[in-house]
Amino acid sequence: MLLLAACAPTVQQAMRPPAAFQGARFDAEAHRFYSFDGAPLGLTVWKPADREPWAVVIGLHGMNDYAETFYLAGPWWAQQGIATYAYDARGQGRSPDRGVWGGTRLMTEDLRTAVAVARREHPGAIVAVVGESMGAATAIAAFSSDDPPRADRLVLVAPAVWGWSTMPKSYAATLWVGAHTFPFRAVTPPKGVRRRITPSDNTEMLRKLGRDRNMVFTTRIDAVYGLVRLMERASDGAGNLNVPTAFLYGAKDQIIPRASAMRAARSLPPAARTALYVNGYHMLLRDLQAETVWRDIEGFVRDPAAPFPSGAPRLLPAREALTGRR
Structure with missing residues (x-):
């Protein structure tokens, strides 16, 4: 028992707020989002230059990435009058305990806090949460909980929903054993897989990421284990979203298995909107056709009932047509 306890997956714990802590806030100049417990999470902000924003996006990035996920979308949205506050998840980017899994409990509470701060700073604006990959999974976990964030819109971009239930049993067993025997060991995908x-399809952007010191290039096994647990929760929670929701997916996504994405999309509430980008990859916000996606998100934030400006087909019928399924 002692051996198993010693090898249990590591998950971050809430910080003890410093004595001078005055509450959660965004500090754009210091590039910090001080969360509910005083944790100084990395922050990047893009705002309209000449006006108050009519909408605010809270941006959530994917695994091993950071707020620069929005470095192309943020300035474009700012030109449309939208402010973007993108923060680094715990253990990622510029945030503390880099490489150590932040845990669903803290990550969802950070999101609730960020939405509350945005509402306080921009009381008349629409508040939208835009999550990519792991960020989308975090958002689903938060919005499907008993204490959802007080946001007006939710946009799920290539959501990470590859949980235990859709993972091959051999993968799941290997991951569980690894996370409970040598959780601290860091792994990288084999070169052949990479x-x-x-x-x-944006090779210039991918090269830029490869040189970015804020990216995480090796992943602890227990962090992968934590991510899969989060993805399973997101997969299970997709049907319990009570906020106008858009689910965006690329037909060329090679990261999130098609079956997992379809399973989650089918469980969405009837009012949820879906879009399939035939030329889209996993990094929809940074692909070569990314402006199409940014424009659709801006349109959805403005009016969740209006057609997407791109005319992108709905995910389910289009995907079933592409795969020959009925």
Whole structure:
């Protein structure tokens, strides 16, 4: 028992707020979002230059990435009058305990806090949460909980929903054993896998990421385990979203298995909107056709009932047509 306890997956714990802590806030100049417990999470902000924003986006990035996920979308949205506050998840980017899994409990509470701060700073604005991959999974976990964030819109971009229930049993067993025997060991995908998988058609952007010191290039096994647990919760929670929701997916996504995405999309509430981008990869916000996605998100934030400006087909019928399924 002692051996198992010693090898249990590591999950971050809430910080003890410093004596001078005055509550959660965004500090754009210091590039910090001080969350509910005083944790100084990395923050990048893009705002309209000449006016108050009519909408605010809270941006959530994917695994091993950070707020620069929005470095192309943020300035474009700012030109449309939208402010973007993108923060680094715990253990990622510029946030503390880099590489150590932040845990669903803290990550969802950070999101609730960020939405509350945005509402306080921009009381008349629409508040939308835009999550990519792991960020989308975090958002689903928060919005499907008993204490959802007080946001007006939810946009799920290539959501990470590859949980235990859709993972091959051999993968799941290997991951569980690894996370409970040598959880601290860092792993990288084999070179063959990296060559075969293309996360985006924007090769210049991918090269930039490869040189970015804020990216995490090796992942602790217990962090992968934590991510899969989060993805399972997101997969299970997709049907319990009580906020106008858009689910965006690329037909060329090689990261999130098609079956997992379809399972989650089918469980969405009837009013949820879906879009399939035939030329889209996993990094929809940074692909070569990304402006199409940014424009659709802006349109959805403005009016969740209006057609997407791109005319992108709905995910389910289009995907079933592409795969020959009925």
